[in-house]
Amino acid sequence: MHILLRARDIPDIHRFDVYVKHGGYEGFKKALAMKPAEVIEEVKASGLRGRGGAGFPTGVKWGFIPQNEPIKYVAVNADESETGTFKDREIMETNPHQLIEGALICAWAIQATAVYIYLRGEFWDIAHELDKRIQEAYDAGFIGENIQGTGWTCHMYTHLGAGAYICGEESALLNSLEGLLGQPRVRPPFPAQKGGGLYKEPTVVNNVETLANVPWILVNGAAEYRKIGTEHSTGPKIFCVSGHVPKPGNYELPLGTTFRELLVDHAGCDPANIKGILPSGGSGPIVRATDEVLDTRLTYEDMAKIGTILGSASVIVMDHTVDMTWVASKVTKFFKHESCGKCTPCREGTYWLDKVLDRILAGQGRPADVELINNVAKNMAGVTLCALGDFAANPIIYTIKNFPEDFAAHVQPKDVEEKPARKAPPRRKEAVAEPAGD
Amino acid sequence: MSILDPKYAQRIEAAFAKYPDKRSAVMPLLYIAQEEYGYVSPEGIAEVAQLCEMDPTQVKSIAGFYTMYSERPKGKYWLQVCTDLACALRGADQFYDELKAYLGVEEGGTTADGLFTVEHVMCLAACDRAPMLQCNFHYMENLDMEKMKAFIAEKRAEARNGKK
Numbered sequence: 158m159h160i161l162l163r164a165r166d167i168p169d170i171h172r173f174d175v176y177v178k179h180g181g182y183e184g185f186k187k188a189l190a191m192k193p194a195e196v197i198e199e200v201k202a203s204g205l206r207g208r209g210g211a212g213f214p215t216g217v218k219w220g221f222i223p224q225n226e227p228i229k230y231v232a233v234n235a236d237e238s239e240t241g242t243f244k245d246r247e248i249m250e251t252n253p254h255q256l257i258e259g260a261l262i263c264a265w266a267i268q269a270t271a272v273y274i275y276l277r278g279e280f281w282d283i284a285h286e287l288d289k290r291i292q293e294a295y296d297a298g299f300i301g302e303n304i305q306g307t308g309w310t311c312h313m314y315t316h317l318g319a320g321a322y323i324c325g326e327e328s329a330l331l332n333s334l335e336g337l338l339g340q341p342r343v344r345p346p347f348p349a350q351k352g353g354g355l356y357k358e359p360t361v362v363n364n365v366e367t368l369a370n371v372p373w374i375l376v377n378g379a380a381e382y383r384k385i386g387t388e389h390s391t392g393p394k395i396f397c398v399s400g401h402v403p404k405p406g407n408y409e410l411p412l413g414t415t416f417r418e419l420l421v422d423h424a425g426c427d428p429a430n431i432k433g434i435l436p437s438g439g440s441g442p443i444v445r446a447t448d449e450v451l452d453t454r455l456t457y458e459d460m461a462k463i464g465t466i467l468g469s470a471s472v473i474v475m476d477h478t479v480d481m482t483w484v485a486s487k488v489t490k491f492f493k494h495e496s497c498g499k500c501t502p503c504r505e506g507t508y509w510l511d512k513v514l515d516r517i518l519a520g521q522g523r524p525a526d527v528e529l530i531n532n533v534a535k536n537m538a539g540v541t542l543c544a545l546g547d548f549a550a551n552p553i554i555y556t557i558k559n560f561p562e563d564f565a566a567h568v569q570p571k572d573v574e575e576k577p578a579r580k581a582p583p584r585r586k587e588a589v590a591e592p593a594g595d
Numbered sequence: 596m597s598i599l600d601p602k603y604a605q606r607i608e609a610a611f612a613k614y615p616d617k618r619s620a621v622m623p624l625l626y627i628a629q630e631e632y633g634y635v636s637p638e639g640i641a642e643v644a645q646l647c648e649m650d651p652t653q654v655k656s657i658a659g660f661y662t663m664y665s666e667r668p669k670g671k672y673w674l675q676v677c678t679d680l681a682c683a684l685r686g687a688d689q690f691y692d693e694l695k696a697y698l699g700v701e702e703g704g705t706t707a708d709g710l711f712t713v714e715h716v717m718c719l720a721a722c723d724r725a726p727m728l729q730c731n732f733h734y735m736e737n738l739d740m741e742k743m744k745a746f747i748a749e750k751r752a753e754a755r756n757g758k759k
Contacts, residue, residue, distance in 0.1 A: 240718040241681045273613075278663040279719050281732040314613040319622055319661030322717065336618035336647065338660050356615055399681040399722035406723045439680060439718075473681050473722075487680045491717050497660075 160373050160385075160393050161366065162409045164251030173293040176254040182299060184372030188262045189305050193224075196266040200371065202379035204391035208244075209234055209325070209364030210437065210468040212457045215371075221349035222267040222359045230360040231264045232334065232348075233274040233368060236318055236325035240439035240491055241471035244395035245365035247407050249276075249283050252369070253290040257313065259368030261299060262375060264311045267361055271312045275330050278319040287315050322495035326543045327362040329497065331355050340499045341543035364469075366395055386412035390456035394470050398424045401431075401476040410455075412467075417451040420474060432477045433560065436460060437468025439488040440548035442555035443481070464555075481560035482567055485552050486514040492549035503546040506537040510553055522568040531557050599642045603627050607646065621647045621657055625664055634665040662716060663732070670705040670712035672750060675729045678715040681722035690726040691715055693740050698747070710754055711747065 159165050169175045176182075188196045201216030222229060233256070237245040248256055260272045276284045291313050294300045302310045316334055323329045324339040327348055333339035334355060346353030354360025370392055374382045383391050390412035396419055399405045403425035410419065416434065420426040431446035436455075442465040444450050453459050460467045475484065493507035513530050516522055534553035537546045557564055600607065610623040624646060628639030635658045644651040658664040665673070676691045695713055698706050705712040721727045724736035735746070 237720050238718060240679050241722050242718075243720040243722055246720050277720070278661065279729055279732065279734075282734070316613070316619075317622065317626070319625070320663035320716070321661050333622070334614075334619060335616070336621040336649070336657070338656060397722065399725075400684040405685075435680075471722075473684070475684065479684070484680065487683060491679055494717055 159409050161248060161255070161369050161395055162252065162407060163255065165409075170252055171250070171254070171290070173254060173290070173297065176252075177297075180376065181254055181372075182258055182294075182297075184375035185258050185261050185265070185299060186305070187375045188265050189307055193266045193268055196262060196375070199379050200266070200374060203370075203374045203382040204379075204386075204389070205367065205370050205374065205382070206390070206457065207364055208366035208370070208394065208469065210239070210440070210466075212467065215363065215367055218349065218363070219263065219266050219361055221347070222361060223351060224268070226351060226359050227270075228356075228358045229267050229269045230355040230358055231260055231267065231269045231272040232327075232330060232355055232360055232362045233260050233272065234325060234327065234330060234362055234364045235274055235276040235280065236322075236330060237280075237365070238277055238322040238325050238495075239437070239469050239471055240488065241399050241435065241473040242397050242438050242469050243399075243471075244397050244407050244469070246280065246283065247395070248365055248369050249280070249287060253287055254294070255369045255372055256365055257290060257294050258299075259371035260313065260363075261294075261311070262371045263361060263363060263368060265309065267359075268309065269311055269361070271314065273334055273355065274313070274315045275324070275334060276315060276317055277324070278317050281317065284315045284317050291315070321497070322491075323497040323543070323545060326545065328353075329543065330362065331360065338497070340497045341545075343542060387454065387456050387458075389458050390467070394455070394467075396455065397469075397471045398474065399471070400474040401479075402426050402474050412456050413454045415452055415454050416446075416472075419455065419472065420451070424474075426474060430476045431474055432479055433475045433481060433484070435473040435475075435484075436470070437466050438471035438473065439491055440544075440551060441466045441468045442551050443484070443559055444555075445559045480566075481556045481563040482514070482517060485556040486511070486518055488552035489514055489549065492545065492552075496545060496549065500541040500543075500546060502537045503541045503549060506533055506546070507549050509533055510549070517564070517567045520567070524568050526568055527557060527561075527564045597642045597645065598638070599624075599627060599631060599646070602631070617647045618649055621649065621654060622661075625654070625658055629664060634668050671710050671754070672712070673731050674711060674713045675716040675719075676713065677717070677719045677721065677725065677727055677729075679718040679722075681718065682725035682727065685725040687726045690738065690740070694743055697740065697744065708751070708754065710750060 164170050197216050197219045205215045206212040264272050300313050318324045321339045324333045326341050328342035329339045348354040348360045348362055386392050393409050394412045396408045408423050433443050435443050444465050453463050457467050489510045493511045496503045496507045498504045510530050530553050534550040538550040610620040624643045628643050629635050632639045640651050640654050644654040678687045678691050703714045726738045727736040
């Protein structure tokens with residue numbers, strides 16, 4: 158039985174009547190009978206961590222919201238744009254009321270005045286469908302004025318982005334909602350604080366999958382939830398499996414499932430055919446598919462032990478035909494395109510990484526190029542306003558670290574010796590020298 | 596004054612009703628402008644700016660920031676093919692090249708009949724159903740060239756028969 162992808166067990170659960178018939182909105186009713194602070198404690202006790210990638214404890218995040226502010230918001234992050242991630246989409250398409258209910262429980266817990274669901278623009282059809290589902294919840298008295306006689310009023314709206322990965326970053330998401338450029342904000346103040354959230358009001362930003370866990374926690378209790386998963390990684394997780402796999406798709410499994418169980422038992426891979434795995438889409442460090450890695454449990458803590466992250470659990474599988482230099486280039490092109498341009502290391506770094514990788518892939522690479530891009534990438538990590546700078550550095554640093562032979566094959570020293578010296582192009586005096594290592 | 600206002604009054608009103616300030620409606624209104632003019636035209640920018648009480652330059656910068664607002668006219672069918680890593684591992688690059696060759700256009704180009712504009716985009720969250728594309732914001736998944744040829748022929752026949 159699924160907790161999140163319930164449509165796989167219950168047909169038509171996207172419909173309000175079917176959802177209610179199968180226990181829908183019971184978690185919300187239970188929450189309304191509790192004090193908001195008790196709801197936060199329950200979610201804290203469940204150990205639920207953010208499913209968008211950062212893995213921050215959800216209840217703790219809710220607890221940061223100051224209680225005495227009159228206006229507070231919940232922003233649901235449905236901007237799902239990480240390469241290889243398609244889980245929030247399935248939740249919203251097939252089980253939308255569970256997201257709405259989870260968001261309402263969060264809204265009650267922080268006494269929010271409105272919920273904004275920020276969907277990536279490409280989820281155009283999903284947003285229009287979701288609007289109808291929200292209206293159903295309005296009609297049933299779960300959203301709107303004086304909800305269920307509590308005297309509490311809360312509204313819910315969808316907002317469509319328009320094609321920008323960066324708007325999945327929480328402060329960029331808030332800017333985008335406010336009609337500003339979708340660029341990250343300087344923090345502090347953090348979104349939970351007065352001055353840092355949506356319209357400067359305290360705001361919780363939670364991922365779709367995170368909130369979809371919450372109704373179950375309220376109905377069954379934190380103790381039951383903790384029985385799923387491991388001590389530090391509780392609950393179920395949707396793993397998006399794509400790339401060279403016989404059965405790509407979403408798999409809802411308990412945290413603590415191993416790579417081998419996920420990829421071999423569920424997705425039908427032959428372990429001998431797997432060369433590399435990106436456990437968290439384009440943004441997390443790539444790993445070599447050794448036996449040790451395949452037997453690693455998919456948890457926040459175990460992923461760290463093998464030098465990568467669980468992230469959003471968008472598992473991209475690559476077989477032995479794949480050249481990791483090409484992978485580095487593909488992912489770099491993604492981040493080059495998606496860099497919002499605010500911070501220089503990310504804006505310029507992704508540009509130069511792409512340029513040098515193109516040169517390497519065109520057979521024009523020099524042995525020093527590998528060290529050059531490694532150096533550029535390391536100078537991007539940790540020095541930008543948001544994590545995109547780190548994400549863009551990862552594909553370079555970790556493909557080079559874990560698959561050095563793939564790069565070496567492109568940059569044999571003889572290529573350089575045989576190549577005639579390049580004629581310098583005419584330059585303006587103030588032009589910055591190309592960091593080409595020559 | 597505004598072309599947008601009377602024609603789309605209800606949708607514009609609904610957009611403004613969602614937010615505590617007018618500026619937040621700039622994104623939904625830009626979609627309406629794009630729908631009206633076929634792209635985010637200078638007139639559209641000016642009208643959105645007026646409605647949202649913003650400077651046209653600010654609206655233009657918003658339109659330029661996002662890939663789903665087009666600042667130049669497009670074909671009737673705007674085909675955005677995902678060629679990102681996960682799709683590329685399932686043949687999206689080759690699919691994209693074949694599609695361009697079949698339509699006889701380059702990256703971002705529009706066919707001579709004005710029907711199809713083709714470009715590649717970043718991840719569309721449909722990695723398990725690659726190759727895939729987005730046609731006027733609607734997803735088409737698990738594609739191959741046979742399916743695309745049938746789709747193209749169908750749309751061309753519709754255009755010949757004067758169907759909308």
